Amino acid sequence: MSTIVAKSSFWRERFPVDAVVHFFARKTVPLHRHTIWYYLGGMTLFFFLIQVGTGVLLLLYYRPTAEAAFESVQFIMTKVQFGWLIRSLHSWSANLMVAAAMIHMFSVFFLKAYRKPREITWVSGVLLFFLALAFGFTGYLLPWNTLAYFATRVGTEIVSVVPVIGHELLLFLRGGEDVTGATLTRLFGFHVAVLPMLTTTLLVLHLLLVQVQGMSVPPGEEARAVQRKPMPFFPYFLMRDLVGWLVALGMLAALAALFPWELGEKADPFAPAPPGIKPEWYFLFMFQTLKYVPAKILFLDGEVLGILAFGLVGVFWLLVPFLDRHPEAGGRTRWFTVFGWLALAFIVVMSLLAYVVPQTF
Amino acid sequence: MKKIFFPLLLGLSLAHAQTPPESSCLICHRQLEAELLAPVTAWANDIHAGSGLGCESCHGGNPSPAVADDPEAAMSRAAGYRGKPARTSIPRLCASCHSDPAVIKKYNPALPTDQLASYRTSRHGELLFQKGDDKVAVCSDCHGSHGILAAGDSRSPVYPLNVPATCGRCHADAGYMAGYGIGVGQVADYEASVHGEALLRKRDTAAPACNDCHGNHGAIPPEVKNISHVCGRCHFNNAGLFARSPHAQPFEEMGLAQCETCHGNHNITAPTDARLDPTGSEFACGSCHEPESAGWKNGAEMFAILHAMKSKIATADSLVRRAERAGMEVSEAKFIISAANDELIKARTQVHTFRSALLQERSKTGVDLANQAVGLGRAALQELQYRRQGLAVSMVIIFAVAAALYAKIRRKDREWQQSQERG
Numbered sequence: 070m071s072t073i074v075a076k077s078s079f080w081r082e083r084f085p086v087d088a089v090v091h092f093f094a095r096k097t098v099p100l101h102r103h104t105i106w107y108y109l110g111g112m113t114l115f116f117f118l119i120q121v122g123t124g125v126l127l128l129l130y131y132r133p134t135a136e137a138a139f140e141s142v143q144f145i146m147t148k149v150q151f152g153w154l155i156r157s158l159h160s161w162s163a164n165l166m167v168a169a170a171m172i173h174m175f176s177v178f179f180l181k182a183y184r185k186p187r188e189i190t191w192v193s194g195v196l197l198f199f200l201a202l203a204f205g206f207t208g209y210l211l212p213w214n215t216l217a218y219f220a221t222r223v224g225t226e227i228v229s230v231v232p233v234i235g236h237e238l239l240l241f242l243r244g245g246e247d248v249t250g251a252t253l254t255r256l257f258g259f260h261v262a263v264l265p266m267l268t269t270t271l272l273v274l275h276l277l278l279v280q281v282q283g284m285s286v287p288p289g290e291e292a293r294a295v296q297r298k299p300m301p302f303f304p305y306f307l308m309r310d311l312v313g314w315l316v317a318l319g320m321l322a323a324l325a326a327l328f329p330w331e332l333g334e335k336a337d338p339f340a341p342a343p344p345g346i347k348p349e350w351y352f353l354f355m356f357q358t359l360k361y362v363p364a365k366i367l368f369l370d371g372e373v374l375g376i377l378a379f380g381l382v383g384v385f386w387l388l389v390p391f392l393d394r395h396p397e398a399g400g401r402t403r404w405f406t407v408f409g410w411l412a413l414a415f416i417v418v419m420s421l422l423a424y425v426v427p428q429t430f
Numbered sequence: 431m432k433k434i435f436f437p438l439l440l441g442l443s444l445a446h447a448q449t450p451p452e453s454s455c456l457i458c459h460r461q462l463e464a465e466l467l468a469p470v471t472a473w474a475n476d477i478h479a480g481s482g483l484g485c486e487s488c489h490g491g492n493p494s495p496a497v498a499d500d501p502e503a504a505m506s507r508a509a510g511y512r513g514k515p516a517r518t519s520i521p522r523l524c525a526s527c528h529s530d531p532a533v534i535k536k537y538n539p540a541l542p543t544d545q546l547a548s549y550r551t552s553r554h555g556e557l558l559f560q561k562g563d564d565k566v567a568v569c570s571d572c573h574g575s576h577g578i579l580a581a582g583d584s585r586s587p588v589y590p591l592n593v594p595a596t597c598g599r600c601h602a603d604a605g606y607m608a609g610y611g612i613g614v615g616q617v618a619d620y621e622a623s624v625h626g627e628a629l630l631r632k633r634d635t636a637a638p639a640c641n642d643c644h645g646n647h648g649a650i651p652p653e654v655k656n657i658s659h660v661c662g663r664c665h666f667n668n669a670g671l672f673a674r675s676p677h678a679q680p681f682e683e684m685g686l687a688q689c690e691t692c693h694g695n696h697n698i699t700a701p702t703d704a705r706l707d708p709t710g711s712e713f714a715c716g717s718c719h720e721p722e723s724a725g726w727k728n729g730a731e732m733f734a735i736l737h738a739m740k741s742k743i744a745t746a747d748s749l750v751r752r753a754e755r756a757g758m759e760v761s762e763a764k765f766i767i768s769a770a771n772d773e774l775i776k777a778r779t780q781v782h783t784f785r786s787a788l789l790q791e792r793s794k795t796g797v798d799l800a801n802q803a804v805g806l807g808r809a810a811l812q813e814l815q816y817r818r819q820g821l822a823v824s825m826v827i828i829f830a831v832a833a834a835l836y837a838k839i840r841r842k843d844r845e846w847q848q849s850q851e852r853g
Binding site (some may be wrong): 072143146154274301304308316319331332 | 538753757758759761762791818819820821824829831832835836838839842843846
């Protein structure tokens with residue numbers, strides 16, 4: 070006991086342990102009928118931690134070259150003890166993380182949690198979401214299989230429509246005119262170094278802001294939240310979080326064991342593109358929309374306009390807290406809510422169409 | 431042979447892209463109708479026209495446009511006019527240039543000049559020159575007359591895909607062939623054969639057409655003892671094995687054609703293992719060998735070896751597919767199965783040794799590979815089982831912890847509630 074005390078005083082002298090403990094002991098979660106949405110952020114964080122853990126393990130065997138990437142993943146899937154599990158967990162968890170982040174983001178949007186003073190929390194959150202998509206895009210090519218190869222070709226092609234610097238951006242992403250081993254090495258670098266660095270920085274900022282500002286209570290729920298005594302974070306909320314994480318872990322394990330992530334055929338740049346190339350589900354709505362955009366709108370290229378429109382919507386989404394400045398005032402904010410529902414409906418309908426409508430090219 | 435000719439002829443045909451020189455023949459015939467206009471129209475595309483030759487090269491006469499209004503002068507016998515050449519004279523007429531290396535060298539030095547010599551050795555040539563039979567094919571029957579195209583031109587009647595129809599024009603016509611003592615079913619048989627399927631349906635110009643087995647200018651039916659050489663030009667492994675097999679000598683002594691005896695000639699269908707099945711109607715060995723004789727048994731043994739190999743590969747394939755459907759990574763096993771299938775093809779070639787012991791030896795590698803794949807398939811399915819058991823155990827643990835945590839939450843909640851009420 071004395072050792073613990075000694076140790077504890079060792080840390081007390083060097084680190085504001087008491088302040089942190091005190092902060093968490095006082096931390097509370099408001100209770101009202103939308104409290105359930107508070108769990109989504111933690112769920113996203115849980116999947117992210119799984120990504121970090123499994124990602125590091127995959128790094129032990131993965132080789133990021135066009136000659137060896139496919140074979141190394143194959144080796145992981147067949148020869149490495151529990152390699153199949155780690156890779157499947159990494160792939161499934163990536164998808165669940167994007168899904169959890171998406172739900173988290175929309176719930177924050179509809180609950181108006183981006184209101185002053187949480188503008189920066191929202192901006193950092195949206196940027197984190199974009200980073201998650203970038204993780205998905207860069208990670209997709211790494212097994213160097215046929216589907217990934219051609220999907221990456223289509224995906225990187227899209228940046229070339231950006232005015233003025235489009236072609237340079239394409240060269241930067243691909244490391245040349247075409248998708249080659251250079252692209253693979255480059256995307257690997259982004260996936261394991263650049264993106265994690267940016268994500269960690271933003272994540273620390275995001276979590277710090279959430280801690281500093283506490284949970285936002287949605288407009289209309291303030292009265293209810295005041296009536297009910299908030300739930301102490303320790304241990305009540307955390308234990309509930311843990312139950313959610315355990316369920317998520319069970320779900321992940323089942324998906325990984327029953328539906329191991331496919332590896333497919335090794336990419337052959339000289340082979341014709343296989344029919345029905347589709348990106349991952351979270352890019353599908355954009356992919357499908359671009360198919361419906363007419364080839365020419367006035368004198369402009371339809372596809373370019375479509376992609377620029379998505380870019381603008383992205384910027385708008387990022388700046389929501391600054392545009393919807395007085396959510397309490399009602400009128401203006403109602404339009405934002407309508408926009409949110411329309412965006413959600415658009416994403417769902419377009420994604421479903423991508424699955425239902427036969428692919429013609 | 432045709433693989434060398436065609437590119438050269440095609441080259442020649444491309445080299446002559448020029449319009450035919452004007453002549454009295456063309457000027458006058460252009461004003462005529464039907465039969466007398468047709469040669470002019472066809473001539474525009476003729477390979478010879480493009481090389482600067484004129485009608486007079488074959489027909490004689492005065493080609494000068496100055497005499498276009500004077501048929502007497504244009505078609506003057508004094509100017510060498512000879513009109514329509516007799517069919518029997520056509521081979522020599524064509525050969526007047528085509529057998530002369532000095533002439534041919536000017537147009538296409540790689541073009542052979544032995545066509546007439548070959549033609550003389552053919553059935554067609556023999557009948558024409560020795561018996562004066564002008565019903566037989568002469569150059570113009572296969573190549574055309576005024577619209578002759580390079581053999582590599584897909585519109586040419588001697589382009590590989592068109593050869594069966596060209597030969598069939600005479601050889602499938604019972605009326606025309608009457609009196610020659612040969613059947614007219616060869617083209618129909620050929621069309622139904624593996625070779626016809628490959629050439630005519632799959633449009634694989636590497637597949638043999640009539641001329642590849644019979645020769646083109648020197649077209650003759652291959653004699654019995656030559657058949658294995660003809661087939662062996664492409665199927666050299668089978669021919670080589672057969673030549674060293676116990677069948678080679680007796681077949682020769684009995685005057686049996688080597689490949690044809692079992693496979694037929696024009697109607698060659700894809701060989702199946704059923705030809706070795708002693709219980710089936712297609713059993714080829716049974717047509718010569720008595721039941722239970724050594725030859726008969728040898729056939730039956732070869733069938734058993736191939737059958738065992740096939741079933742082993744099928745077992746491996748089904749195991750691996752099952753594992754693959756369940757999401758297991760089985761590319762290595764699939765690769766091995768594909769190698770085992772290659773071995774099966776090699777083993778089927780080995781049938782031409784007609785020695786079951788040799789086939790048994792040859793089949794070992796394939797059987798080993800199939801066994802290896804069976805092992806990998808089984809291991810994959812076991813691994814699948816292991817994963818499911820592991821999942822079940824993990825689920826029990828995860829949900830037990832979750833349930834315990836839930837119970838704890840309930841208890842803590844009650845405590846908190848009580849402390850709230852008290853406080």
